[in-house]
Amino acid sequence: MVDAKEMETLALALPEVTGGVGENGQLGFAVGGKGLAWAYLARSAPKARRELVPGVIAVRCAMETKELLLEAAPDRFFTDDHYRSYPAVLVRLSEIEADELAGLLKQAWKIVAPKPIQKRHPGV
Template sequence: MVDLAALHRLALALPEVEASPDGARLAFDVHGKGIAWSYFARAHPKARRELVEGVIAVRCRRETKEMLLETAPERFFDDDHYRGFPAVLVRLDAIDEAELAGLLVQAWRILAPKALVKRIDAERPGTTNPGGDFP
């Protein structure tokens, strides 16, 4: 289980990641690109999207998303709004910190400027694994 304090700690430990809280909404960005953010859903079609507490969206590759949805539906899910989009919905009460940290590192590697990724990899030997466990 991951609480909001742990989510903040894990996301903000990544190089140059910033939090953009807006009331109850969370967003973590690297150079203005979202790696993780609050999940909003509609109770019924055409209804206003409402914050779903305890769930976040995390950017990932589509093939990673499909694998996560297939192998761990108790932790990861999708909805009509995110179908086809490279992000997976994560139940924070069903995931451990290590797994979430790995997902956030992958999201960071996808969106961080390539020069930043190369610099960090050079500064921290052993971090070149795309699913690496840094920082």
Template sequence: MVDDAAVRRLALALPEVEDRSEGDRVAFEVRGGKGIAWTYLVRAAPKKPRVPQPDVLAVRCALERKEMLVAAAPDRFFDDDHYRGFPAVLVRLPQVDEVELAALLRAAWRLSAPRALLGRLADD
């Protein structure tokens, strides 16, 4: 299980990641640009505003990888109508460990970081 403190520590360990969290929502982006991970907002009822679901993190990823993750481990990863076709996978934090989340965040960072930063992340 991964908690908010671990999410924050793992995200901020990446080069030039900024914490844009507010209230009960976490959000991280690279150098003021694209977000790499943020709290999932669920619509509890039709025509009602979305509300934070703190045990689910949206993590940017390639669509092909998203499909693979959801198919291979639906207990840990999922999609919904709002995110369908969007390059982010929904991660059930109680079901993943820090190693798995760190790998997802590193991949999200690589997709989002400006080209000039890419050399700053050591290869796994």
């Protein structure tokens, strides 16, 4: 189980990641201005305003990885209509261990970090 504070610690441990958890509990992390992980906002009904879903985050990933995660661990990972064709998976923080989340964040970093940042941190 990972809480928002531990999520923040894991994300900010990656090179040049910025962001954090806001006062309302909404979080967001980026590297080089590109989103790595962010709060999940869902609609309760079509065309309704999106609202924060506590304890759920979206993490950038390759579509192939997303499909594997959804099939292998539906208790931890899911998607919705908004994210269905988008390269990010929704993660239930209450169901994931810190080391698994750290691995997902590291993969997300590799996907979105601009080349100059990746060159400065080749060990990631």
